[in-house]
Amino acid sequence: MAEQIVRLVIDKLIQLLITTEENLSRDAREGVSFIRDELQSIRSFLRDADAKAAADGETTNDSVKTWVNQVRDAAFYIEDVIDEYLLRITRRHQDPGFIRFFHKIIRLAKRMRSQDGIVSKVDRMKKLVRDILERRKRYVLSPIDQQGGDNGERTLLRHDPRVASLVIGEDEVVGIDSARKELTDLLVGGEPRREVISVVGMGGLGKTTLAKKVYDSQTVMDHFDCYAWFSVSQSYKEEDLLRTVVKKFCDSRKDPYPEGIDTMDEESLIRKSGEYLQQKRYVVVFDDVWREDFWGAIEHALPGNKGGRIMITTRNQDVADFCKKSCFVHVHHLQPLPPEKAWELFCRKAFQFELEGKCPPELEDMSREIVKKCEGLPLAIVCIGGLLSRKDKVVDEWRKLSNSLSSELESNPHLTSLTRILSLSYYHLPYHLKSCVLYFGIFPEDYSINCVRLIRLWIAEGFVEFKKGKTLEEVGKEYLTELNHRSLVQVSEAYIDKKARSCRVHDLWREVLLKKEFELTSKPTTRTRRLSIDSSPSDALGSIRESQIRSVFAFNQEEWPESFLNTLRGNFKLLKVLDFMDAPINQLPKYVGDLYLLTYLSLRNTKVKLLPNSIGNLQNLETLDLKQSLVYEIPTKIKKLVKLRHLLVRHLRKLGLKNLKREYGHAICASIEYEVLDLQQSISIPPESIWFLHSKGSPEKLPSWISKLQ
Incomplete structure (x- = not known):
């Protein structure tokens, strides 16, 4: 996340140099250029820090964490200085005629003092950046490729929390019968060709457990000549992976290892694997695959004859899609447990040693509430049910856990495996997606947000990076699609063409995001950037009165004190996002x-x-965004909004545009959302390529051309 903040600051430094050239002294401009260049180099080290965090998870060196926090705080300070200066310049340009003339008269008198002010702040920014660079050298924080971690090799976690999934007893497994049969049929049936079966789903959903039960079944063992299971995770080197797979194939048939296998290079291992499997029907499971290019490392070592089967478990849909370039792929999207199966699993864990595995009547309501919070996630149900099995079977004890689940996830050692498995998905996100996914922590529990609204908010916050040939909205859509493919964001509502309309995150995953956000902002020196109000606005203002706030959101409000709006002018002068949707x-x-x-x-x-x-x-x-509001007229001053990309209104009756270029027509139509449209007058002939027509509201009549559609 620090890398993202530094990127935003670099962009603002460039903006500062471009827009205020006449206002900055030569020394100030040189200072800003120095800061920009040094931050560029710091940014590369932050990418390495992100990669190291992905490899080490929560075991990342404390010195690295400290340095990253210092970089983030310095970036926040620099951003504040830039925004306050740009705000002052903008206000000067906005002054009406006489005031502008008056300012012009006194500007020379104040120029030296104002220059001294900005120059002193630039000097402080330079000192901050220099101190950060010195600390990096002092802590010996070098890039990962200088620490022996090249060629895709990663540091192993101290403990793999998925190991328990490999030894779960049959009596502890609930709700997988249908999926187990489907996967077994795919392995032993079908054409005599090489096929990949990918099991995709979020962490904790039971992918490893399901795959292991299928792999260990007698039906599968009897069908294949040789077999191998390999836990890939984040930590593998291609040569080691290939070597281990060949050895496991040999072990399954009690064959001796190929001579010299321990010293073979990658090319030799690929050739030896292909020779060994040439006339054999094999099955191999690669569990917990993260890298999209994984298939490229092993596809040539697994021949395509005799009906070989490769099963992959992954959190990332793109891993499965990557295999399609050279193999037939079946994708099984593992679903959460349905409510009754989730309840059955909870009772087995919470009451496994007493009450004959049944929930006492006085605890049922509270227990079902706890199970509902798990949203069908088997790992969460097992961990929380196991924790409750150790507690007294009284309502107060269980209510206490339910009300404090967030803090329990953070501190209770019995829930460590749950939080670690969920956290892995965060650590392995590309740096540009971390801020995007943390943004879901702004919204209340179980909140579904419109996808278009979310992308526009990301753009407003500066999370979406420019890509040549694409609009920011298109890039933002790619970000959201990737988060969905990584099983981090769920589609909660879809259009008729199955495209996502609204999305949300699993409530327990949201708790993990809040924990990560707290780790980033809990220090006294941290500057609060976003204010999400899900209680009394007055209470929120009582705890935070900072001019550094950039975004304000309001949820579930019944009344809104006028004093809050008055506060915006003085305390939140640097606001970038003001979302009053549904506010009273x-x-x-x-x-x-x-x-x-x-x-x-x-x-x-x-x-x-x-x-x-x-x-x-x-x-x-x-x-x-004025949709569903009572605004009936837009001031003519709106023509001054030269950067306006999206105008969302309710009753658009007339819109005049001057000097509009023909090629911008489609973009204008896509940027304006309206709710009143005369289809008969606006579209006199049926559109040639229309696929579906969705009309919401109370139309007076359908257009006459509706009957001519084919």
């Missing part, structure tokens, strides 16, 4: 126009009727 407000104060850095403003489903003329001052605004 009926007006927007005129000084909202003073929030010059605002990029995202949502009044969706509020009772706001009028927009102040000062909204024309928001020249950085990219998204203005």
